[in-house]
Amino acid sequence: MALMKREEWQDLVREVDWTFSYVDDDAVFPEWQSGTGKVPRDAWRAWEESYKISYPEYVSVQREKEASAFAVKAALQRSTVFDNLDEGWKSCAKVHFGGVSLAEYTAFIAEARMARFGLAGAWRNMAVLGALDEIRHCQLSLFFAHEFVSKDPQYDWALKAFHTNQWAIVAARALFDAMMVGGNVVDTAIQLPLVFETGFTNLQFVGLASDALASGDINFANMISSVQTDEARHAQQGGPTLELLMKHDPVRAQWIVDKMFWLSGRVFAVLTGPAMDYYTPLYHRRQSYKEFMHEWIISQFIRTLQDYGLKKPWYWDEFIDGLDVWHHSLHLGIWFWRPTVWWKPQAGMSKAERQWLNAKYPKWEEIYGPIWDQIIANANTGDIEVTLPECLPWLCNTCHLPQCTHTALHDGKYRVRDFALTHDNYTYHFCSKVCRQIWWEDRDMLHVKTLGERLLAGDIQPPDFAGLLKYMALTPDVVGDDAYNYKWAEDYR
């Protein structure tokens, strides 16, 4: 049977819509889910994706990708590749598996909501494919990690992490819920496909695949490349949505982009920063996290702002300044609080690695050198107990990460400062002015208690460090420890 050419029928099917005869449009697309706001309902007809694909084409491409990803996995299953991987790289993979696998499932919910409540037929069709993508990403990540569970129980956190109250997961969940689930679908389309996927993960996945290959983890590189190609397609839902919002409500568009870029940057700093500048073996590092951010994330974000007529966020200088400090502080925190994570943080503090850090970050030695020197002295005297935590760091009420953001003082020195806000007789604490500002603007939607607040409210029992580990579901076989058993400290003897 002769088939019609795609261009002969696609315009007809990519934008299927109809006029409701027995319900109001508001009942089908309620404002709290669809979120048209100031954008006239009819304006959504102009929504158009730049890269068009039909369902049969989608199935055909995805089938090939699946076959290829699983063929490589099967071929490598009996090899000794895993046994020879560097412990630092394994930590990168464990952070990714735990922090991302089920976030992909949350992204499925976001896509499914856009597929149902999106205000244009073409958008809903794109979102259906996006939803199928995200299910696939979740399943791929879980399946690839599962292979290693018998060798190392920390890989089990690919599935477990988002079912716990581990502190980094509380932070990630607060972000992803706000980004993907909590708001209406217009906000979601800008927050997830545009800011997070186009702005951060799409580019990060390219870099991560390359790092994985350099570290010899062909399996991981194969998986992440397969995921990235999907992201590149469904991420384009953000553009047309932002275009319409800029035309009818630019103030709302600017706020959503500004807020989500900052919050994504905070979580990126804790998940990707240490992986690039500390966990990746020195001989495999091609660029620093700061260089990566400038080359890939910042330049692309600036182009996006220009393309859509947005202004630079009000916090721009502070964000750029943060590329020198955020992830170093967070890495130090993760390493010191290592029993509270599901991977083995590599200190990354041999003399050669420190030299590299100083070359890449001129302020590093002044800010972090004295602190690491004390830790090194303790490690070298065998006093490991004093290199371990006894209490909780204070966590920011907005990003839920430790209050450890250095900012420049008047004398040019960098110090961590408290940014507090008393509201309704309760004092909230923030890592930065920006997190405080976001909390104030969105305070009616931000209700996740920090772990510190839960401890003080009596939710964590016993109210000590052991109770905290139990609350975070970190069992003795999984708690993190130094990746190299403190051997790196011997450099300083």
Added chain:
Amino acid sequence: MSEPHFIAINAKFGYDFVMHVVVITSADTMAEVAQKVAHHSVGKRIRPEPRDMVVYYEGRAVAAHTTVIEAGIRPLQHVFVDYA
């Protein structure tokens, strides 16, 4: 005079890189508060020094013999401690 009660504060020592949750009592003197805050930093990430410590609350140094209640330190407030 009421019984001493526990107060959780947001505290940081000197050039340390992070704020901590520290529990003090309303009857603690500033010298005791300084020790409780220093416990989580000095010798762990901050080099110990043979110098007195000072507690700063709301931007002002508070005398070592002053108690928490006298200084007016309330729950969840920020306290900074450093070498004198």
